[in-house]
Amino acid sequence: MFGKRSTGAAAATPRPAASDDRGATARAAAPPAQPARNEPASEVRRSDEYYVTKSMVFGALIEAIDMSQLSKLDAESAREEIRDIVGEIISIKNVVMSIAEQEDMLDDICNDVLGYGPLEPLLARDDIADIMVNGATRTFIEVKGKIQLTNIRFRDNAQLMNICQRIVSQVGRRVDESSPICDARLADGSRVNVIAPPLALDGPALTIRKFKKDKLTLDQLIGFGAISAEGGEILKIIGRVRCNVLISGGTGSGKTTLLNCLTNYIDDDERVITCEDAAELQLQQAHVVRLETRPPNLEGNGAINMRDLVKNCLRMRPERIIVGEVRGPEAFDLLQAMNTGHDGSMGTLHANSPREGLSRLESMITMGGYSLPAKTIREMIVSSVDVIIQAARLRDGSRRITHITEVLGLEGDVVITQDLFLFEIVGEDAAGKLIGRHRSTGIGRPRFWERARYYGEEKRLAAALDASEERPKH
DSSP states (O other): OOOOBOOOSOOSSOOOOOOOTTTSOOOOOSOOOOOOOSSOGGGOOOOHHHHHHHHHHHHHHHHHBOHHHHTTSOHHHHHHHHHHHHHHHHHHTTOOOOHHHHHHHHHHHHHHHHSOGGGHHHHHOTTEEEEEEESTTOEEEEETTEEEEOSOOOSOHHHHHHHHHHHHHTTTOOOSSSSOEEEEEOTTOOEEEEEOTTTSTTSOEEEEEOOOSSOOOHHHHHHHTSSOHHHHHHHHHHHHTTOOEEEEEOTTSSHHHHHHHHHTTSOTTSOEEEEESSOOOOOOOSSEEEEEOBOOOTTSOOOBOHHHHHHHHTTSOOSEEEESOOOSTHHHHHHHHHTTTOTTOEEEEEOSSHHHHHHHHHHHHHHTTOOOOHHHHHHHHHHHOOEEEEEEEOTTSOEEEEEEEEEEEEETTEEEEEEEEEEEEEEEOTTSOEEEEEEEOOOSSOTTHHHHHHTTOHHHHHHHHHHHHHSOBO
8 A cells, every 4th residue: 555655855964774673684873852751651551452553553664664765864854754654554544542642652663763662761761770671571670779670572572683683783793693692882882782592592681781871970979878078089089199990899889880980080181091892981081092892703703802902002002091891811911001100090890899809800810821820910919909999789779889998918928908998887777778887997098198199189188088087977
């Protein structure tokens, strides 16, 4: 009934062609704007009849529209074109639905054609930290540290797989049966992991670590209670005086957010090079070079891993090296960089305490095949790392900086550390929210005192340490 319809309108900025999400190759144009509603789109319940009707309308739309012409339009013009055709389809097919239902269906179809389908309402919400899709029918989100099930669903696993392929293709990666695991990112920096069948038994598993539109600052973390004002002041000084820093923590504890906050105190005239598996750091300095790893091609060749990036950036005259996550043999190269004139370098790693972080660092160097005595590795660690900052997500969902710990040196074969700040849990309120306080351990002069003096920050450092002893924050 519907012939291919040319959109005809003069194109604004050309965009990649969108396509039927039933399996054709697709690239997403800019996601459509979400209409304002009192109820979050992720909580709107859909009946089975709604999905049957939508599938029918969507199929007719694909037959009716000229996708090559649609791809040349800006998002708003493309949306209006789809609105007109969907209206015609509903009229000709005698579909009975209210205006509100038509608007909902229009939003869903625009999301399918122009964006990331059912994920779009979730991506539009800034209060969501993680989106976890376990096959076509079960989608979870994390809000305020708690995981909850949503009413979002996909038509089938084929649609979900197509959206996964659409996402990873934007950064030149692929996910399919021959390459079923993929790390990627969205255009806004959100981190994406996909694991597809046959490894995922119940359909593709898609996990998105949302990227906040507004970059958090240390002052905001202080306001949230993640760290006390005095502890925050010490973190600012640590970033300013070029201490070598490792941020340790579990998954979802806020390591990358804290790393972003610390980089605010890097001077604008410093050359900073970042190395990441999926680029998500938000450095605001003028002189930043961002590097990202690359997976192998179809023949299994051409992979560039984190160690390759770290080794290469040493040849790029960096003043600071920032490694998004240290997880393997690149730990050796990062320590070498920290110990050879690249003061102020930073990285994150997975560990549950500062001391465990040091053990993990030693293990990662050993994994690289270096046949070095344990004492030699520990000497390298203590001469390279100045401070370990421990981040944690507590059982009530809140995120706290629990330790600011100095690495002092070796006594025999044992690495000696010194806590400057600790977070103590002192109770729990009626709502299950943990009550705690940050306190100084009373160290008068930390090891980096002379470094602070060199940068003219010793008075601020002394004031922060003194104030934290007198007035602990709850």
